[in-house]
Amino acid sequence: MNCDVHELLGSALECELEPAAEAPGIAAFFIAASAIDGGLRTTLIELLEDQGHEALLVADLDRKAAGYSGYPTVVVTIDLLPMKVDGAKYPGFDNPKIPKALERARHLTHELLPGVSDALAATCSSREAWDVVRLIFPDEEEEIRKKADGMRSAFATDGALADLTREGRRAKVELIQFDGAPAIRKTYRPAALRYMEREIEVLERLSAIRPELPTLLHRTANAIIVSYIEGGRDLLLEHRGGRPTPLPLDVVRALADFIKGCVAAGFDPVDLRAPGNAMLSPDGLKVIDSELWRRCSPETRPENALCVAGAPPGDTERPRGVPAFSKPYSVGWYPLTLLSIESFLYDPAWLQRLKRQANLLRIWAARGATVVERRLRKRLGSKPRTNPRFIPLRLGVDGVIAELNRRNVRYVVLRWFDRLPALPAGGDLDLLVHDDDIGEVDRVLDDKSGIAECDVYSVSGLPGTTYSGVPHLPPARAADLLASAVLVRGSYPAPTAEHHFLSLAFHAVFHKGFKTGMPSRHVAPADIPKPKNDYLGTLASLAAELGIPVELTLEGLERFLARSGWTPTPQMLAALSHRNVWIQARFGDQSNERVS
16 A cells, blocks of 8 residues: 555554455545645545545544544545556556556645645555445445445446547546447546536537537536547647657647637637647647636737646646646747747738748757757867756856746756755755757856756766766656656656656666665675765655555665666666666676666
8 A cells, every 4th residue: 555554554454365356446545634734635635536536435533543643534535437557657556546646646735835745645456445444434335335336327338439538537538429420428527527517618609610629519417429520630740859840830820810719709728738639630720628728808818828828826726736837838839839929829921931930940050059069079179068067156046947947948857856946965956958958058057166066967868968978867768757747836847756766766776876875785885975865765755655565775676677667778887887886786797788
């Protein structure tokens, strides 16, 4: 169980020798007293519902009772759309949405109540959840099971040609036949019916005047049927992340016209994104999934709409725990339009065409200048900028983050980010940065002195951005980490909890080794200094939150990283062994061999 739930409940909760099979979807969550005292009890229950876990029972335990564990509120939930489990990614769980909810709770708690950790604990499976019910609420088990069965029955559907559901936090999405033609049926969970009503409102008001939207064909108490978009494909297929290739101008202009038309009609298309719910079809631009849209004044300037300007800090209307871009246009759409927000919305086509060409040339010029600079440095024998860089006194940590955001740099704060902008005494800032944005970062940081060091690592290991001459992380894993980053406190991007654990474990094992102070079966040299940071405690907390059953030793972490595909290449391992005595002790003369 997550967060030592076995310890919370004591030895009375033991695994059966031949446990009875239970259908996935039931979980028991425990809310910590520190979160309740901080006013987050209702917020965390709402977060669970928004993540797909609907409450079957909410009960407050007696804090004065014997064996009180510090988690006085129990929420027994049902997920009507449990996901298929990936045993390697979420070992022990029968529904990946349980650890995902815990991760979202962690980020939300960190934002609203800094200093509180482990605000939520959970069982890993339906069987464990029913064990909890029998232990704490034995007289209510039958009633809870009846309620769960009734909700499953009411949610059941038939006649689907294909299940198109992704995570299913709000609705089940199915391809069906309706009146002899393909259609989409969306069946909403009981706690998500308000999103269905918003989608109905949008479609009833706008689909007749906005051909980009599907047509509402039918509705029931908990479902809608809408027209099916034939041959739709994600807009991002036009921009594969390599060469800067913007969307065709006619698509860009159709998108701008759609946003302006919706805002003028009193609707803000929040959550409009590519890839996701904006796509191309043979009939042109199409937009699906309007359940998160909001009403707005028709007088709203389109550039101020939340769909392009972003939700304000502390926004409470968005589903709990669901991250949102703070700058959706500049981060999500500019690479596809190559136009400023003002030009995107208001310039005529001929001027947009000129500006896109100029911006495309500027991007290529910046890339070319970087290549030329590297070649000149190499020819002249001068070295590229290297780590450490420094945080300028005039900016400070807050200023550096603000400037990186202003420049739309794609970066992630890798670790020890919980207390930013404060840095521990003698500590530094570690950034993972997209290869194309290293030049922008170097324009912000100082290369000689500052208030603290800042190590900058590129995804592929460009010169001057490496660790011991090799990429800081396996490049494919670094790219995944960067792409999935979440925004913390509406300010700076950080890894998801899973990537935080994996990247910190990699750093501990292959970069630091004995310097982490973590247990090992090998004897550390006597002159190894004490660690500045709590590697063992941080990794233990993340492992507990994610429900990862890992041995918290250097060898145990190495084995887990190997199983998870987070291993250094032979070249990386050989280079890292020169600074890591543990690698030498672990692999001996085999540092040129692949980790196994």
